[in-house]
């Protein structure tokens with residue numbers, strides 16, 4: 733236990749990292765590597781790319797302070813507190829690139845491009861960013877659109893949900909594909925938002941494999957207590973969308 737430093741801050745130039753723990757290796761090996769390795773604890777069972785990048789950032793802060801890079805780091809994760817050893821060389825290069833971009837952005841006079849993303853739900857600026865995105869009619873309001881798809885639209889000169897909505901063309905499906913579900917269409921969703929209408933992709937139907945459930949139109953009571961799989965509207969109105977954009 734005396735080889736551990738718990739919950740420490742490493743500050744170097746414009747960089748600061750809150751490191752969960754540092755472990756001093758019993759035999760550090762090559763002298764040009766740091767005798768300390770960073771440790772991160774994450775509650776999730778599965779380690780993500782972001783976890784490894786954060787660990788690499790810890791290592792980068794250590795390198796900046798001591799001039800010695802840790803060879804590897806550890807992530808303790810999940811309910812079993814499993815330990816994963818992470819080779820840091822490649823990840824530190826990625827972390828350096830990210831830090832470089834942040835430094836360049838800080839030096840720039842223009843604000844970064846606003847792109848809503850999956851982290852917004854936890855961010856303190858989410859209400860502000862969402863409002864700006866709505867005012868700009870930003871493509872990232874379409875939460876299912878990937879970064880790659882957004883870039884493809886930008887390359888075509890499409891930058892807003894409204895512009896995208898005009899690209900939707902209803903096409904007749906070939907008979908051989910009739911049984912296949914319709915492909916998800918960002919353009920159709922954009923059209924639904926622009927028109928404030930509900931569009932249903934494909935032919936709506938009820939899946940009646942299990943005991944059916946009936947709605948008595950007169951009494952408005954449901955009969956039998958089984959699962960009823962209804963056709964859910966694939967695209968909701970703008971108001972509904974905006975209220976669920978998180």
Ligand code: SF4
Pocket residue numbers: 846847848849851852853855856857858859861862
């Ligand atoms: S709310 Fe704004 S600042 Fe926060 S993650 Fe989303 S886009 Fe970035």
